[in-house]
Amino acid sequence: MKKDSKEEIVKAAITLFNSNGYAGTSIRDIATVAKVNSATIAYHFENKLGLLEYCFTYFFEQYLSIIEEKFSLMDTGVKDCLKRITADLLHYQCENIELTSFVYREMSMDSQVVREIMSTYALKEKYYFQKIFEKGFERKEFRPHSIAYLIIQYKGLLMMPFINAHYLREVLYIFPNERFFEQKYLKEINSWIENTLGTKIIEKKEAIL
Template identity: 75%
Template structure:
């Protein structure tokens, strides 16, 4: 019973944070939508900030786990590892599309929660991506690039459809909750990995000359 009310509260909070923003949502709104007493929210999360913190943490715990899990197989190749991580993160975000949108929008604020997330999860993510790029250069899989600028590009790909949900839907008529979005968008990112990041095209040229 307790567990159900907790997940109902989280579900309602994500929906309301998404449509009205975190500041535009009250505990009363959440209690009403989740059909619980405001005291139940206080019991589980203390206050609205605690609820947002819970959203952030559960998002980034899973996000980081997906990176760590795939990184274990780095010895099979840096490019393969990067592709696996991108596919997993994209799938996770498409499955949790409202949560991803809420998290990314709130991450643009300069709040205490955001600073905490940056110094734990984002630095961990940076650590793994940096390792993968470095291995890729070392093993001659990737062309030399500036790692921070690669990170901006990669993070741009991974966050854009969730940060600009209205733009994507209303201007491009693309709906990230539909299954073919994930496939087509993954193909677009993989094309970037193949053509911009990898040395594969140079190798092909050598093969054609020999």
């Protein structure tokens, strides 16, 4: 058995899941692209569902570790903390565009695996974002908003290019895997943080009054 067979299987699965969908991909397809036999896949992951769970877990473990690492810096400034999280999450998604696109699309389906992810990783993510927004309100770095709706807006900004990567490429001629996109789009999200969340607008109005 090749030492790197597990890694090759995961790479093949991500590519095929992203291009053909989970339902449209067979173990035989994955084995062919990974250049292994089906028994090797069964050895590492048991079945296709096990491989799917591995992809989900791998994505969200890395995703949450980024948030957790930067969350510890919140006491030095909430807005800066959120911007650092944003930069690292965007970079992670751009670097892993096939995995990101597949995971986000699959998360829109109602399945047992997705429900398990929602009850673990998604709730942890919500906890961190909620704490960041609450601390921002408390320190007056952010203007008060509904936290649930802020999470919807923020998550929408982070996810949209990867859920709709085909639309970006074919209609807008924007390529999320390019470094230029990452730099440009980060500025757009930071502008949202400054103008939607930030208190600068209120401060200017108060100064005029």
